[in-house]
Amino acid sequence: MQLLAVGAQVGALFFYVLLGFLGRQRKILTAQGDKVISDIIFYFTMPALTITSMNLKVSGQELTNAFLILAAAVVLVLGSYALCALAGAWLRLPLKTNYAFRFTTAFGNVAYLGFPVAYILWGQLGVFYAAMYALGHNVLFWTLGVWLMQDHQEHKGLDWRQILNINVLAIILGLVLALFHFQLPPLIFRPLDGLGQATIPLALFLVGSMLAESPIRTLAGKKIVYLIVAVRLIILPLLALGAMFLVPGWDKNVRLLVIMEMAMPAAAIAPAVARKYDGDYNLISEGVVATTLVSLLTIPLWAWLLNYHILT
Numbered sequence: 001m002q003l004l005a006v007g008a009q010v011g012a013l014f015f016y017v018l019l020g021f022l023g024r025q026r027k028i029l030t031a032q033g034d035k036v037i038s039d040i041i042f043y044f045t046m047p048a049l050t051i052t053s054m055n056l057k058v059s060g061q062e063l064t065n066a067f068l069i070l071a072a073a074v075v076l077v078l079g080s081y082a083l084c085a086l087a088g089a090w091l092r093l094p095l096k097t098n099y100a101f102r103f104t105t106a107f108g109n110v111a112y113l114g115f116p117v118a119y120i121l122w123g124q125l126g127v128f129y130a131a132m133y134a135l136g137h138n139v140l141f142w143t144l145g146v147w148l149m150q151d152h153q154e155h156k157g158l159d160w161r162q163i164l165n166i167n168v169l170a171i172i173l174g175l176v177l178a179l180f181h182f183q184l185p186p187l188i189f190r191p192l193d194g195l196g197q198a199t200i201p202l203a204l205f206l207v208g209s210m211l212a213e214s215p216i217r218t219l220a221g222k223k224i225v226y227l228i229v230a231v232r233l234i235i236l237p238l239l240a241l242g243a244m245f246l247v248p249g250w251d252k253n254v255r256l257l258v259i260m261e262m263a264m265p266a267a268a269i270a271p272a273v274a275r276k277y278d279g280d281y282n283l284i285s286e287g288v289v290a291t292t293l294v295s296l297l298t299i300p301l302w303a304w305l306l307n308y309h310i311l312t
Helices: 002-025 031-053 060-091 095-106 114-149 166-179 186-197 199-211 216-221 223-245 252-262 270-277 281-310
Strands: none
Touching: 002 199, 002 281, 031 114, 031 166, 031 186, 031 199, 031 270, 060 095, 060 114, 060 223, 060 252, 095 114, 095 223, 095 270, 095 281, 114 166, 114 252, 114 270, 114 281, 186 199, 199 270, 199 281, 223 252, 223 281, 252 281, 270 281
């Protein structure tokens, strides 16, 4: 039943991708509209989702577990990035394609898809743990990831005015709320929560709209897309599995959650960031759609293997 439940949850997300795809084909959505949607996600809905996801009451032990997850997220995402950088150098990809490959493979859909999967498997506490994983992941996403999407032709350094953006500030605020066990009053929480929930359909609308720019059949002939799928959905979760075997003293559910977060497809918001910073959003959107499609099979498989056959 758990296998079917996770599969159904992942499959339901494709409804939004399909709507975005059809909307672009019917010219309801346009390239300019995509830019507007990406800005709405960037400046409004994603910061709200970050803050509300951290607004939970937890015990001391659960908070300790959460910080272990936070540390694991930072280490594993950086390790994933290093592995992807080596692979990109070995393949001798063009600079813009190389950065798009790293961006798509190193960063996963740990919020839009990771949160509902965590809820199915571990309930409300799973959502809090997933939020702490997303905290470590997102700090790197909005710093290293944004840097990857910037123009490197002139070998510019880090632009801290862009990297220290509203999403990083929202992460910092969310951590403060969790540390001090401060609960937002309903008058503030409810509108923020409603705004944050809009991130999921908007981000997936954007994926579907961008996909309409290049036919789905073109994905089947691109070796780089195959590689993105293999790295994101198989190699990186295996890397996380090996890392979790090295820390047997950690709570089993903590270790399982870390591996499941590493098994998520490419970040759904990645095309929005690529569009904003003029990255290779065509390859990134193709990578997001391909990994999300294949994850319909791999996420339930990973959940089944981890819960019943691997970690005990």
